Amino acid sequence: MLLDNLNLFLRIxxxxxxxAAGREVGLSPASVSERLAALEKYYGVTLLTRTTRAISLTDEGRLLVEGARRLLAEAEELESRVRLGSETIAGHIRLSAPEDLGRRCILPIVDAFLAEHPAVTIDLNLTDGYVDLVGQGMDFAVRHGLLADSTLRAKSLGxxxxxxxxxxxYLAAAGTPAHPDDLSRHDCIVMRFGQNIDRDWTFLVGGKPxxxxxxxxxxxxxxxLVRQWCKDGLGIALKSIRDVEQDLASGALVELLGTYSAGTTALQIVYPHSAVQPRRxxxxxxxxxxxxxxxAMKPHRVEELHT
Structure with missing residues (x-):
């Protein structure tokens, strides 16, 4: 019963x-409240603070979230080994990835993984926005950029x-920019990250940003969508090489301003700081x-197409 209540607590x-947690598991709000109260009584602490509009974790609640995930992972791993044998990979995986990278690179890997391991199920969340791995119960996420959350661990993907x-x-109609400053006279397709619009693009010119x-x-x-608009000839885009490498290879897109570096970002897998991860x-x-x-495939630059 303790494991069931811990699982319900994580759902909440x-x-x-x-x-919402009750609807997910088929319990009434009253039943969920009773089981949460039983869990708080068992530990002798308040785990959640509740208002009419929201809930928030207490310090003890945050500690229990991490411990409960680890304990439930260990219990599930043990049950899988006992029931299915030590060689069988089974169970549910929840992961998140950026929209474009996820569709083009992660999805084929996931499909092949599911074909090889028929007892595994996948919940793939594709979003370019921020994902709270712990709060949303994700096993891991593929992310651009450096790790800012010290409660997470990371595995570099290069x-x-x-x-x-x-x-x-687009270039035939609007011309080809020869210098980064020329972009201010072009129609650029811009990404939004939450409330932030990425209108400032940084290059290395003369060795300086x-x-x-x-x-x-x-x-x-x-x-x-940014990549598709770009392919449709509707403007210039700033993209990850991994998102557009096939389009560059096919000639659907060409790289511009190749002599002026637009920088690099870290690509990594991030996951909750837990001692236990299921084998799957x-x-x-x-x-x-x-x-x-x-x-990665070698990209084609606009200079190569003109030689």
Whole structure:
């Protein structure tokens, strides 16, 4: 019963409320409240503070979230080994990845993993926004950028070069920028990250950072849509090389301003700081890391197309 109540407690945290957690597991709000009260009585502490609009974790509640995830992972791992044998990979995995990278790179890996391990189920959350791994119950996430949350661990997938690119049809109509400053006169397609719009693009000019303020009529919070607009000839985009390497290889997009570095970002897998990860989670992380260690396709730059 303790494990069941711990699992319900995690559902409450992940869903952001008792009623939502109850709907998820088929319990009434009154039953969920009773079981939460039983858990708090068992530990002798208050785990959640509740208002009419929201819940928040107490310090003891945050401690229990981490411990409960570890304990439930160990229990599930033990049950899987006993019931299915030590060689069988089974169970549920929840992961998150950026929209474009997720569709183009992570999804094929996940599909192959599911085909190889039929007892595994996957919940894949594709978003370019921030994901609270602990609060949303994610096993891990693939993320751009450096790790800022000290409560998480990270496994590097290597550096991820950023490039400026456009479709040949756009360049034929609007011309080709020869210097980063030329971008201010072009129609650029811009990403939104939450409330922040990425209008300041930074390059290395003469060995020093050089920031250019771009403009454009299209802003989106979906990297896949930005890439599609770019392929449709609707503007110039700043993208990860891994998002567009196939388009560069096919000629659907060409790299611009290749002599002016647009910088790199770290690409990594991040996961909660826990002593225990189920084998299925460890194996999928290792599978993704191995796939990303393969050499990337050589991109085509606009200069190469003119020679």
């Amino acid at each position: 945290v992940e869903k952001g409320g008792l009623a 550096e991820n070069r950023r490039i400026v690119c456009a479709a040949p049809s 050089h920031r250019v303020r771009v403009r454009g009529r299209r802003v989106a919070n979906d990297g896949g 989670v460890r194996l999928l992380i290792e599978t993704i890391a191995a796939a990303f260690s393969a050499p």
